[in-house]
Amino acid sequence: MHGTRILQEADRLMTVCNSCRYCEGLCAVFPAMEMRRAFSDGDLNYLANLCHACGACYTDCQFSPPHEFNVNVPKTLAVARAESYAAYAWPRAFAGAFARNGLVISLIAALSVAAFIFGFAAINDRGVLYGIHTGPGAFYKLMPHNAMALLFGAALLYAILALVMGVRAFWRAIGEPVGMKTDAKSLLQAVRDAGELRYLDGGGVGCFNEDDHPTDRRKLYHHFTFYGFVLCFAATCVGTLYHYLLAREAPYAWWDLPVVLGTLGGIGLVVGPIGLLSEKWKRDRVLVDEQQMGMDTAFILMLFLTSVTGLALLLWRESAAMGPLLALHLGVVFALFITMPYGKFVHGIYRFVALVRYARERQMMAE
């Protein structure tokens, strides 16, 4: 017996799939399944997070609905995946944030933005908020750099702590393979598999979305989003180094590295989320976990708002709109940071961890 109804169903499906195995060439889920004959909750959560929801196994399955065996692996694993995020959340008290994720994230985002606007207005007089500030240190007229670094550093550290604790619980539940911690090869393999989204290609033809004609669109938009995020993050890191190592203060010129990275990343984070959202709307409902739509949409919109406010700040930073735009941008980023451990952001982390485990299992089998 399993902890939840969806794990019970996932177990039933894995029993069906394990006696068929036609899909074993499509992705990592099925070969991983074949290494087991019985499935613990942890095993099922591992398989759920290994699934990239490409939908190929649904389209290719002779037992998918309306067949009486009713095999719908992508949807069942999507529901199990969403439940696993809550199951491993840290601290436990915040696990509920996953259930009404869309509402929670939008409230936190709105409150964060409001806090920054009011905060700026409270610290400074109105003239500063709506004033025109240019040259190095312009942003810090609204909020001192150290305050900004402290606030965002703390938010980010908290997010990292919560994510690490969650991953730790997940890693223990799925059963850490022998010799795992010293295994650089598996880690590298997982970085490669995640970096190229190897398992979002339906075994080679593409992802199945609105019908049985596969495309690479979801993969493409996902890449835009992911690498956009990475570039934006890199921009922030370079900016921090500039500040502390070179004593160069933001804002930087458009050609300077932090701005170039941020602009490219920002474009990625506009194109990617819009694309992902539109693919999501078109997606065949039979493959979709409807309960999760709020969480998915909230996360995509947060990424989109981060990039749009950042780009707007870049465009209008020398006008009177700079103050409000900075408050808006910082508010969104702050909300993004503190909600990262309690929303769709974790899917990437857990999936990566599952890929590491899969790479290790494969390697152990080969040895």
Added chain:
Amino acid sequence: MTRRFDVLVIGGGNAALCAAISARRAGASVLVLEGAPKFYRGGNTRHTRNMRCAHDAATEILTGPYTEEEFWKDLLLVTGGQTDEELARFMIRESKDILNWIVEQGVRWQPSLGGTLSLGRTNSFFLGGGRAMLNALYRTAEELGVDVLYDAEVIDLVIENGMFLSAQLKQPVGGRTEVRASTLVAAAGGFEANIEWLKQYWGEAADNFLIRGTPYNRGAILKMLLAKGVQEIGDPTQCHAVAIDARAPKFDGGIITRHDSVVFGIVVNKHAERFYDEGEDIWPKRYAIWGRLVAAQPDQIAYIIFDSTVVTSFMPTLFPPIAGATIAELAGKLELDAPALEKTITDFNAAVQPGTFDHTILDDCATQGITPAKTHWARKIETPPYLAYPVRPGITFTYLGTRVNKQSRMLMKDGKPSANMFAAGEIMAGNVLGKGYAAGIGMTIGSVFGRVAGREAAKNARN
């Protein structure tokens, strides 16, 4: 339907789609009539997994050469000579090219994985299985401009002196229409889902048969063709039948209801008696014979009985084994006579001789002094819990069909080739496969003769 087509294909599986694609590529206008709804399109192809093709060298999907001569010998072995040598050799020769042609139609082969499914030397595996393969063929056909109708039941064929004129079509929406075409390709499968027809040859026993594939293969087209002068071929009692789990659905249980545990235990009938040498031969022969063996037992039921030492030696099963802490408890759950089952197992255990077990070869573990003997892989059943799978005959497809020549053209009762009718797939499999079965050969028949039938039909239509 006011349009007239060059080629009308009846059926929607591998053979039908290969015919449709090859006819379309040869320039013909093509209509495919699939009797099933879209989800169930493709008949038994949905449940297949691989194809047997001759090849002269190893490839990235095949481990070694499988020559035409070796393929021919394998076919001779399984059919016991019941095959049309000319047609069979033609098919084997063509199968070499099919390996590549089918990829050009969008079908993908499974690359080496190193998992439990090791690559074959003789058979290539479809990536994602038979339905994935079908999906690819349908996508290609649609892109080429082949018209496809689902839920399209053909209720009559107008044939005059061996010449096809038109078909009467009945659809849930749209009612009855007449479809006219210059040529016909019949690729509508066998009649395994038609229990009434099976009863003509098997009697009441057929009520206890389970049909592994589509419920739509009722043989309607085959029956019409034979009634209208097409020459028949094949023994109507011959079919590809394996032993499958008795708890499987009546239709469409597919691959996952099979059992490959026979060699690890014994098989008894409803009187708890053994009836055949469970260790006679290795895969795939042992797999293919048990359907017919169980069909010959009272009430068409049997039980594979083994113990807990071998549960991980075979593929995981959809239905869990029925378990008992003692033989008597197991007998109770199977509704078998407990003393009878205990005696059968005691006698069997007493007859087991020492040997070295190896299920990958014909090993030296055998019984002595019992009938029937178990000639290989005989080991005592003595470690509880005792386990069992109930099995029934699972029919895959039937062999009675239409006679064809090397152009896949149907032959009429008088021996003359039909003016414009071709057949491909299960409906003519009996030409090549008089009895028995070798894994993946149904798909070879379908693809080779489908491609030929489409090409010849297109040529015929243009003349």
